[in-house]
Amino acid sequence: MSRQSKHVQEYCLTVIIWTAATMVAIPFIWFMSDLLWNGWSQLSFTFVFAAPRNAGREGGIGPILISTMLIVGVCMGVAWPMGLGTALFLSEYTRQDHVLGRLIRGSLDVLAGVPSIVFGLFGNALFCQVLGFGFSILSGGLTLACMVLPLLIRTVEESFRVISREQRLSAAALGLSKPTTIRTILLPAAIPGLLVGGILGLGRAIAETAALIFTSGYVDRMPESLMDSGRSLAVHIYDLSMNVAGGNPHAYATALVLVSLLFIINFASSWIAARWTSCNQLPT
Amino acid sequence: MISSSSNISSRSKGDFLLSWSVRLLALTTGGLLLLVVAFLFHESWPALQHIGLSRFFSDPDWYPTDNSYRLTSMVWGTILATTGAVLLASPLGILSALFCHFYAPPLLGRWYRHMVELLAGIPSVVFGFWGLVVLVPMIGRWHPPGPSLLAGILILTFMIMPTIMLVAHTSIAHVPVAYIHSASALGFSRWSMMWHVILPTSKVGIFTGILLGMARALGETMAVLMVCGNVVQTPSHLFDPIRTLTANIALEMAYALGDHRAALFMSGLFLMGLVVLVVCMAEALRHRNIYVATK
Numbered sequence: 350m351s352r353q354s355k356h357v358q359e360y361c362l363t364v365i366i367w368t369a370a371t372m373v374a375i376p377f378i379w380f381m382s383d384l385l386w387n388g389w390s391q392l393s394f395t396f397v398f399a400a401p402r403n404a405g406r407e408g409g410i411g412p413i414l415i416s417t418m419l420i421v422g423v424c425m426g427v428a429w430p431m432g433l434g435t436a437l438f439l440s441e442y443t444r445q446d447h448v449l450g451r452l453i454r455g456s457l458d459v460l461a462g463v464p465s466i467v468f469g470l471f472g473n474a475l476f477c478q479v480l481g482f483g484f485s486i487l488s489g490g491l492t493l494a495c496m497v498l499p500l501l502i503r504t505v506e507e508s509f510r511v512i513s514r515e516q517r518l519s520a521a522a523l524g525l526s527k528p529t530t531i532r533t534i535l536l537p538a539a540i541p542g543l544l545v546g547g548i549l550g551l552g553r554a555i556a557e558t559a560a561l562i563f564t565s566g567y568v569d570r571m572p573e574s575l576m577d578s579g580r581s582l583a584v585h586i587y588d589l590s591m592n593v594a595g596g597n598p599h600a601y602a603t604a605l606v607l608v609s610l611l612f613i614i615n616f617a618s619s620w621i622a623a624r625w626t627s628c629n630q631l632p633t
Numbered sequence: 634m635i636s637s638s639s640n641i642s643s644r645s646k647g648d649f650l651l652s653w654s655v656r657l658l659a660l661t662t663g664g665l666l667l668l669v670v671a672f673l674f675h676e677s678w679p680a681l682q683h684i685g686l687s688r689f690f691s692d693p694d695w696y697p698t699d700n701s702y703r704l705t706s707m708v709w710g711t712i713l714a715t716t717g718a719v720l721l722a723s724p725l726g727i728l729s730a731l732f733c734h735f736y737a738p739p740l741l742g743r744w745y746r747h748m749v750e751l752l753a754g755i756p757s758v759v760f761g762f763w764g765l766v767v768l769v770p771m772i773g774r775w776h777p778p779g780p781s782l783l784a785g786i787l788i789l790t791f792m793i794m795p796t797i798m799l800v801a802h803t804s805i806a807h808v809p810v811a812y813i814h815s816a817s818a819l820g821f822s823r824w825s826m827m828w829h830v831i832l833p834t835s836k837v838g839i840f841t842g843i844l845l846g847m848a849r850a851l852g853e854t855m856a857v858l859m860v861c862g863n864v865v866q867t868p869s870h871l872f873d874p875i876r877t878l879t880a881n882i883a884l885e886m887a888y889a890l891g892d893h894r895a896a897l898f899m900s901g902l903f904l905m906g907l908v909v910l911v912v913c914m915a916e917a918l919r920h921r922n923i924y925v926a927t928k
Contacts, residue, residue, distance in 0.1 A: 355822060355824075358822075358824055359822055359823060359824050362823075362824050362827075363736065365728065366728050366731055366732045366736050367732070367736065369724070369725050369728035369729055369732065370728070370729050370732040370736075370737070370745065372725060373725055373729050373749070373794060373798075374745070374748065376791060377748055377752055379767075380763055383763065383767060384759075384763070430658075431658050431661065431662055432662070434654065434655045434657075434658030434659065435655075435658050435659040435662045435663075437655050438655040438656060438658065438659035439659065441655075442652060442655055442656065442659075449663075452663060453659055453660075453662065453663035456663050456664075456665070456666040456667070457662065457663070457666075458912070458916055459666055459909050459912060459913070460665060460666045460669070461912075462848050462852075462908055462909060462911070462912030463666075463669065463852070463905055463908065463909070464851070464852025464853070464854070464879065464904060464905065464908055465852065465854065466852065466854040466879045466882050466883060466901065466904075467669070467673070467852070467901050467904060467905045468669075469882075469883075469886075470673065470676070470882065470886070470897070470898055470901045471668075471669045471672050471673065473886070474672045474673075474675075474676045474898070475668075475672055495665055495669070498662055498665065502662065526645055526647070526648050527648050527651065527652070528645075528647045528648050528651045531651070552754060555756075556754070556755075556756035556757070556758075557756070558756065558757065558758040558854075558855045559757075559854035559855055559879070559883060562883060562886075562887075563886045563887060583756055583758045583759075583855075584758075586758050586759065586762055587758050587761070587762075587855060587859070590761075590762045590765055590766070590859065591765075591858075591859060597766055600762055601762075604759045604762055604763075607756060607759065608755060608756075608759060611754055611755070611756065612751065612754075615750070615751065615754050
């Protein structure tokens with residue numbers, strides 16, 4: 350190949366790669382600025398705290414924020430202890446290559462890939478019908494708990510695994526029992542991982558729509574108990590844009606609230622993760 | 634794992650309690666997958682019994698109220714939208730990853746990566762909403778009606794590109810520095826280095842990313858539901874409205890009863906099988922990758 354054509358080739362590739370990068374960046378900037386532009390003008394103190402009126406065209410998202418928090422609260426309240434227990438089992442009570450541990454890990458990997466709408470079907474069948482919770486915040490939260498468990502367990506287990514062997518050996522040499530080792534050595538060292546896992550799970554739960562539309566339902570009133578149906582922010586956006594004519598302005602504002610919440614969550618988790626890696630290095 | 638089971642103190646009541654409760658929790662979460670599959674089977678059993686598998690593909694059309702249950706056009710909708718999105722998002726994702734590593738100035742590269750990470754975290758319903766109010770009217774002006782296979786493909790591309798890009802980015806970062814140094818020492822041009830050194834070394838990782846993106850596109854519900862028009866038909870060109878399997882479940886689950894409901898669970902089961910197959914392929918590839926790297 351001549352020197353000339355090599356130069357041409359090199360030049361073309363540079364152009365192609367910069368074009369591809371721009372083609373990704375432009376829609377992103379367009380999307381974000383559109384959301385900010387149209388959402389910001391609708392956003393106000395009353396919008397965040399008032400109740401929706403006229404199917405959401407007027408008023409605010411107060412009860413919807415509360416329902417979202419309750420759904421996510423139920424989800425994390427169930428998923429967090431279960432995830433912690435499973436991660437403890439996987440990292441402290443079985444060998445890495447043990448059959449049971451591998452089976453559990455494999456099943457969680459598959460579960461992580463199951464589409465959210467399938468979790469919705471499952472939640473509808475189990476929680477709403479068989480267990481008789483109906484369309485309720487409880488059903489929605491439990492369905493989401495099943496969905497975020499794989500992600501949570503993987504992060505928490507990883508945070509136990511990176512604790513150095515010396516710390517465990519020292520604990521064993523001091524004759525500490527396993528519960529004491531876990532309580533006083535492993536848990537404190539793994540706290541950042543537990544937080545990051547929890548925050549990632551939270552983010553996934555807040556963003557979810559498909560698993561909620563037929564488990565926690567559509568009702569936009571202020572929930573009185575966990576057995577009431579409640580609408581989450583994501584479901585509110587869906588309902589306003591698809592089923593309510595003239596609902597777009599408020600859908601924009603709700604989308605802005607949701608995306609801002611997720612960005613905060615995202616930053617919090619990467620901040621903790623960054624601090625964690627800088628603190629966790631052993632002095633050399 | 635450091636076992637302290639030989640400790641005298643480990644025979645305490647607390648240890649016993651903790652070890653069994655942890656075991657119980659682990660078995661519950663491990664059994665969750667079986668529970669999901671069992672419930673889907675249980676709920677779709679009436680459909681298998683009364684309708685039978687073959688009728689899902691041989692009935693005249695999808696009119697569940699008239700006892701006609703053809704899923705073919707929805708299967709086509711899912712396959713076409715996913716294929717289109719993967720075909721568009723893969724080159725974009727791979728090229729962006731290369732851009733971050735070899736073309737962008739370091740600061741821009743870092744910002745670009747953060748941007749893609751943010752993009753990966755945006756909920757599908759927000760993408761769907763944006764598609765509905767911005768993209769669909771634009772396509773409608775160009776070639777009516779607007780809600781179409783094309784809109785679905787574009788939104789899905791936007792959603793799975795981050796997955797593909799981030800996985801490709803990680804696997805390119807894992808190419809040993811010695812390879813890159815040797816390539817420059819041999820006087821490789823940037824193009825030959827990428828084509829002959831970087832891409833062959835990281836191709837397993839890149840392919841894993843594409844499979845994960847594909848799994849996401851197959852299971853995506855809200856975004857396609859909002860931009861695709863949801864007409865039950867096999868599309869003949871890009872501007873035809875389509876309905877995917879996922880959208881069909883989300884739309885009809887609210888009022889479905891009896892065999893209709895069972896048929897929806899049946900399609901959920903089918904969808905889950907498809908996605909699990911893709912995820913397993915990706916997992917198998919990833920393990921092979923680790924094996925090759927440590928050898």
